[in-house]
Amino acid sequence: MLSDWIPDYDATAVKRMKDAGAVLMGKTNMDEFAMGSTTESSIFGPTLNPRDFNRVPGGSSGGSAAAVAAGFCPIALGSDTGGSVRQPSAFCGVQGMKPSYGQISRYGIVAYASSLDQVGPITRNIADMAAVLGVLAGPDPNDTTCDAYERPSFSETASAGIKGKKIAVLTGYDAESMDSPLIEAIEKAVGYCRSAGAEIVEAKLPITMKHAVACYYMVALGDASSKLACFDGMRYGHHSDGRSLVEMYKRSRNQGFGKEVRKRILIGTCILTRGYYENYYVPATKVRQMIADEYAELFKGVDSLICPISPALPYKKGLVEEDPVRMYLGDAFSSIANLAGLPSISLNVGFTEEGLPTNVQLMGPRFGDAGLLALAHAIENKAGSPPIADIEKKGGCRE
Amino acid sequence: MKRRSVIGLEIHLQLKTKTKLFCSCSSDYIGATPNTNVCPVCLAVPGTLPILNDHAVELGVKIGLGLHCSISDNTRFHRKHYFYADLPKAYQITQYEHPIAVGGYVDIFADGKEKRVRVHHLHLEEDAGKLVHPTSDGRLTGASILSLTTTAGECRFLRSFRNPT
Numbered sequence: 001m002l003s004d005w006i007p008d009y010d011a012t013a014v015k016r017m018k019d020a021g022a023v024l025m026g027k028t029n030m031d032e033f034a035m036g037s038t039t040e041s042s043i044f045g046p047t048l049n050p051r052d053f054n055r056v057p058g059g060s061s062g063g064s065a066a067a068v069a070a071g072f073c074p075i076a077l078g079s080d081t082g083g084s085v086r087q088p089s090a091f092c093g094v095q096g097m098k099p100s101y102g103q104i105s106r107y108g109i110v111a112y113a114s115s116l117d118q119v120g121p122i123t124r125n126i127a128d129m130a131a132v133l134g135v136l137a138g139p140d141p142n143d144t145t146c147d148a149y150e151r152p153s154f155s156e157t158a159s160a161g162i163k164g165k166k167i168a169v170l171t172g173y174d175a176e177s178m179d180s181p182l183i184e185a186i187e188k189a190v191g192y193c194r195s196a197g198a199e200i201v202e203a204k205l206p207i208t209m210k211h212a213v214a215c216y217y218m219v220a221l222g223d224a225s226s227k228l229a230c231f232d233g234m235r236y237g238h239h240s241d242g243r244s245l246v247e248m249y250k251r252s253r254n255q256g257f258g259k260e261v262r263k264r265i266l267i268g269t270c271i272l273t274r275g276y277y278e279n280y281y282v283p284a285t286k287v288r289q290m291i292a293d294e295y296a297e298l299f300k301g302v303d304s305l306i307c308p309i310s311p312a313l314p315y316k317k318g319l320v321e322e323d324p325v326r327m328y329l330g331d332a333f334s335s336i337a338n339l340a341g342l343p344s345i346s347l348n349v350g351f352t353e354e355g356l357p358t359n360v361q362l363m364g365p366r367f368g369d370a371g372l373l374a375l376a377h378a379i380e381n382k383a384g385s386p387p388i389a390d391i392e393k394k395g396g397c398r399e
Numbered sequence: 400m401k402r403r404s405v406i407g408l409e410i411h412l413q414l415k416t417k418t419k420l421f422c423s424c425s426s427d428y429i430g431a432t433p434n435t436n437v438c439p440v441c442l443a444v445p446g447t448l449p450i451l452n453d454h455a456v457e458l459g460v461k462i463g464l465g466l467h468c469s470i471s472d473n474t475r476f477h478r479k480h481y482f483y484a485d486l487p488k489a490y491q492i493t494q495y496e497h498p499i500a501v502g503g504y505v506d507i508f509a510d511g512k513e514k515r516v517r518v519h520h521l522h523l524e525e526d527a528g529k530l531v532h533p534t535s536d537g538r539l540t541g542a543s544i545l546s547l548t549t550t551a552g553e554c555r556f557l558r559s560f561r562n563p564t
Binding site: 002005007008009011106107108109110111114141142143144145226229230231232234235236245246249272 | 439442443444445446447448450451478480482483484487488489490535
């Protein structure tokens with residue numbers, strides 16, 4: 001739909017990076033309209049995972065994560081609606097963050113779901129992450145959902161340490177169904193926190209664990225069908241002629257959108273129609289509030305939460321075709337932060353014997369981004385920041 | 400068989416704001432060349448976001464108070480979806496539940512008597528574009544509208560307007 005489109009204005013996030021002296025090296029590959037977890041739905045073709053060319057880099061911001069992991073650039077940006085920055089960061093073995101909702105302006109982000117979307121930086125270490133957040137975060141008259149609170153210096157606060165902090169570890173989910181190296185990664189991260197002086201407690205979040213994925217897909221797909229309705233080929237984007245207005249719309253949209261996008265728009269439209277709206281969408285928005293409340297309650301007693309980011313190690317190519325539902329369930333942990341508007345970091349704590357990255361998820365209270373970066377920094381001090389992927393050794397990226 | 404007419408009115412008031420409801424384009428469309436006074440926001444270019452015009456809200460509240468309405472503490476906007484050539488976002492930002500003002504009335508003279516027309520609610524919404532087939536003109540798109548909805552009531556007095564003396 002937008003393959004030939006060149007925007008005539010800069011997103012605020014891009015403008016801020018440029019104003020800070022960043023050099024824009026190029027655009028990276030992604031799942032079409034940010035709908036996907038593998039980058040395989042891109043009309044430009046898939047992206048290889050620099051850590052293992054037979055596996056996907058994750059998605060939807062797979063290209064950005066792969067670029068950083070492969071050493072093409074130290075910083076890449078993506079947008080995270082249900083995990084689209086953090087899950088590819090986990091699959092490619094780099095650091096990814098979704099700041100609090102309202103931290104960074106969404107002006108210029110092609111919307112997928114307005115109440116869930118947030119710009120997210122991807123870097124190889126937390127010091128860079130804090131610096132980038134410092135550049136990107138701040139109010140914007142073009143986005144009223146971007147909060148005007150006075151941000152601290154994220155770079156300064158990142159090295160604050162976690163001595164005396166209370167950190168919860170999520171329990172109560174089915175660890176058996178997860179890839180075991182990811183469970184070990186959690187244990188490793190917890191150990192690092194202890195040795196850095198933090199107190200560890202356990203936390204159960206029953207409502208969230210039970211309902212997050214379903215809630216996310218109701219809310220996101222409803223919003224997506226709404227936000228993608230403007231793509232009718234009349235003012236921009238792919239246009240197909242027709243004998244009537246409706247025929248033009250149908251042809252432009254059927255031809256311009258890929259299969260996954262069409263699927264999600266149809267489901268979302270269905271969810272918003274009378275009969276379904278009251279029974280699916282509205283309850284989902286209420287459950288969403290319950291999830292946010294469950295977390296607000298949690299963060300009254302603790303400073304941060306450690307939990308998985310993905311239940312699985314990087315998928316082999318083609319999983320989407322085989323088992324789409326399993327792919328959707330992969331958002332179980334990552335979508336929570338979007339639903340509740342909370343900051344979340346996908347942090348690399350090591351690699352398996354086969355060289356596959358193992359990341360963990362860190363979550364904090366709304367606008368507790370500084371504290372969350374401090375936690376990530378403290379763990380990274382022990383775990384080390386991930387190395388650049390050795391793509392030359394694997395036969396180069398021209399494979 | 401006797402029939403009674405039950406009539407309710409929905410009246411669109413164009414608010415005299417300098418700029419449109421959700422962007423800073425001039426709303427002074429009269430005499431302007433077609434498709435001027437447009438911007439990425441009112442043309443629904445991807446990535447744009449609506450910024451609510453404070454003055455429109457102020458005017459809505461003022462009119463609400465003038466009509467003896469109760470002004471809502473909490474008012475919300477909703478998206479009304481449909482596909483049409485004069486609707487760039489394919490949804491109109493309007494109000495559904497929680498409009499800006501509810502209740503209220505206006506007293507008029509009809510049939511020599513004073514009649515009270517009850518106001519059901521007032522809500523803010525953006526205007527669509529203008530269609531002069533086969534073209535579409537975005538001058539009006541996004542202009543501020545205050546929609547006044549009366550209650551549906553017996554309006555027998557309107558019969559006298561059918562046969563003016």
